[in-house]
Amino acid sequence: MAANSRFAVAVHALAVLAWHTQAPCSSREIAASVATNAVVIRRLLGQLARAGVVEASYGARGGFRLARPAAKISLRDVYAAVEEGGFFALRETLNDKCPIACRMKSILNDVFSRVEAKVLPELKRTTLADIVDDIETVA
Amino acid sequence: MAANSRFAVAVHALAVLAWHTQAPCSSREIAASVATNAVVIRRLLGQLARAGVVEASYGARGGFRLARPAAKISLRDVYAAVEEGGFFALRETLNDKCPIACRMKSILNDVFSRVEAKVLPELKRTTLADIVDDIETVA
DNA sequence: TCTAAATGCAACTAGAATTGTTACATTATG
DNA sequence: CATAATGTAACAATTCTAGTTGCATTTAGA
Numbered sequence: 001m002a003a004n005s006r007f008a009v010a011v012h013a014l015a016v017l018a019w020h021t022q023a024p025c026s027s028r029e030i031a032a033s034v035a036t037n038a039v040v041i042r043r044l045l046g047q048l049a050r051a052g053v054v055e056a057s058y059g060a061r062g063g064f065r066l067a068r069p070a071a072k073i074s075l076r077d078v079y080a081a082v083e084e085g086g087f088f089a090l091r092e093t094l095n096d097k098c099p100i101a102c103r104m105k106s107i108l109n110d111v112f113s114r115v116e117a118k119v120l121p122e123l124k125r126t127t128l129a130d131i132v133d134d135i136e137t138v139a
Numbered sequence: 140m141a142a143n144s145r146f147a148v149a150v151h152a153l154a155v156l157a158w159h160t161q162a163p164c165s166s167r168e169i170a171a172s173v174a175t176n177a178v179v180i181r182r183l184l185g186q187l188a189r190a191g192v193v194e195a196s197y198g199a200r201g202g203f204r205l206a207r208p209a210a211k212i213s214l215r216d217v218y219a220a221v222e223e224g225g226f227f228a229l230r231e232t233l234n235d236k237c238p239i240a241c242r243m244k245s246i247l248n249d250v251f252s253r254v255e256a257k258v259l260p261e262l263k264r265t266t267l268a269d270i271v272d273d274i275e276t277v278a
Numbered sequence: 279t280c281t282a283a284a285t286g287c288a289a290c291t292a293g294a295a296t297t298g299t300t301a302c303a304t305t306a307t308g
Numbered sequence: 309c310a311t312a313a314t315g316t317a318a319c320a321a322t323t324c325t326a327g328t329t330g331c332a333t334t335t336a337g338a
Contacts, residue, residue: 004325005228011250012233012243019239026284033237034230037327042285059335060283075250087226087258089142091151091173098172100158103274104151111150111214111265118257119226126250135242142324143296165313176298181314198306199312284335291328298321305314 006082009034010044011131014078017054018070018128019135024063044082051081070128076120086112087119148173149183149221150214150270156193157209157267158274163202183221190220209267215259225251226258 013030020029027038027045034041045064048054055067066073090108094101152169159168166177166184173180184203187193194206205212229247233240 005230006325007227008229008243008247011247012230012240015239015243015246024284028284033234033240035232035234035240036230038285039287039328040326042287043326046286056285057335058285058333060281061336062284062334064285085142088146089144090147091144091175093174094151095172095174099277100154100274101151101172101174103277104147104154107154107270107273108147108150111262114265115258115261118261119254122254122257123250126253131246134246135239138238138242145296163313167313177314178299178316179297181316185315195314196306197304197312197314199310200307201305201313203314279338281338282336284333286333287331289329291326293325293327295324296322299319301316301318303315303317305312307311307313308309 006044007079009036009040010048010078010082011075013041013045013064014048014054014066014073014128015131015135017064017066018073018132021066024057024061024065026063030064048078048081051077053077053081066128070132073128074124075126076123079120079123087115088112143222145183145221146218148175148179149187149217152180152184152203153187153193153205153212153217153267154270154274156203156205157212157271160205163196163200163204165202169203187217187220190216192216192220205267209271212267213263214265215262218259218262226254227251 012034016030016033017025027041030041031038045054045056049056049064052067053073054064056062056064088108090105094104096102151173155169155172156164166180169180169184170177184193184195188195188203191206192212193203195201195203227247229244233243235241
């Protein structure tokens with residue numbers, strides 16, 4: 001795929017927020033840790049804010065905070081917020097006269113559903129609190 | 140088009156091969172069912188040939204055949220052959236001075252490993268024979 | 279009240295990936 | 309020997325991602 005790293009960046013950004021809980025973090029600070037542009041962070045955290053995962057405060061001394069405790073934010077929440085497409089893409093146009101082609105959409109959708117049904121619970125098992133624990137253990 | 144459809148096209152192409160077992164199928168015939176260009180099919184089936192999933196025969200009346208019975212070819216085999224990258228991408232450059240950034244690569248790799256460990260067995264459960272069964276049932 | 283610092287957002291660019299296409303060398307059938 | 313097929317290179321069109329700039333808006337604090 002055009003290998004998008006939104007999920008990785010989102011998890012990283014949220015880990016920063018879960019780590020620095022004293023005050024809001026600015027997109028500039030987070031961008032420094034991720035090594036990207038502050039606007040990229042604002043775009044991603046904007047999606048997460050719309051999903052209710054983070055909250056933004058405007059003005060000086062503003063920035064982003066987690067909207068709820070880190071233990072209540074799972075990677076499934078992050079995935080759902082930032083990754084709109086599924087794992088695989090289907091083709092929209094096929095040869096309608098071919099009996100095989102006619103069944104492919106349904107067959108592949110079933111496969112993708114079964115895969116997602118395995119992936120989402122796995123993502124749900126990891127929370128931001130787990131990630132902070134990992135960082136604290138090593139640091 | 141970041142979401143690549145190689146997996147979907149590969150499964151479709153293999154379903155055609157599993158359906159027409161009498162003689163080799165040409166890339167042109169398969170492309171007609173998938174509604175794409177024959178070269179696209181040859182590229183994909185080339186990967187699958189290198190993985191030992193299909194066999195190509197040259198010359199007139201040539202084309203592609205499955206290298207083993209459809210029941211012995213799982214979607215995991217297809218996935219492994221055509222999808223080189225994982226589900227998510229990591230960032231290669233981070234801020235080495237940030238303790239959070241330093242742990243992210245390891246943390247995300249763990250997450251991705253756990254996800255793959257759920258996905259691959261699920262893909263393994265479906266074979267081309269299952270897909271042919273589905274098509275036969277409806278057709 | 280004013281300044282500094284922050285988000286939100288629009289617009290644009292650069293680069294890469296995907297897909298489609300043409301062309302041609304090679305190979306095998308009959 | 310003609311036909312039909314794969315393998316592969318080269319290129320174009322489209323789309324996505326990420327980065328960047330600029331600016332309106334908002335807020336904290338001196």
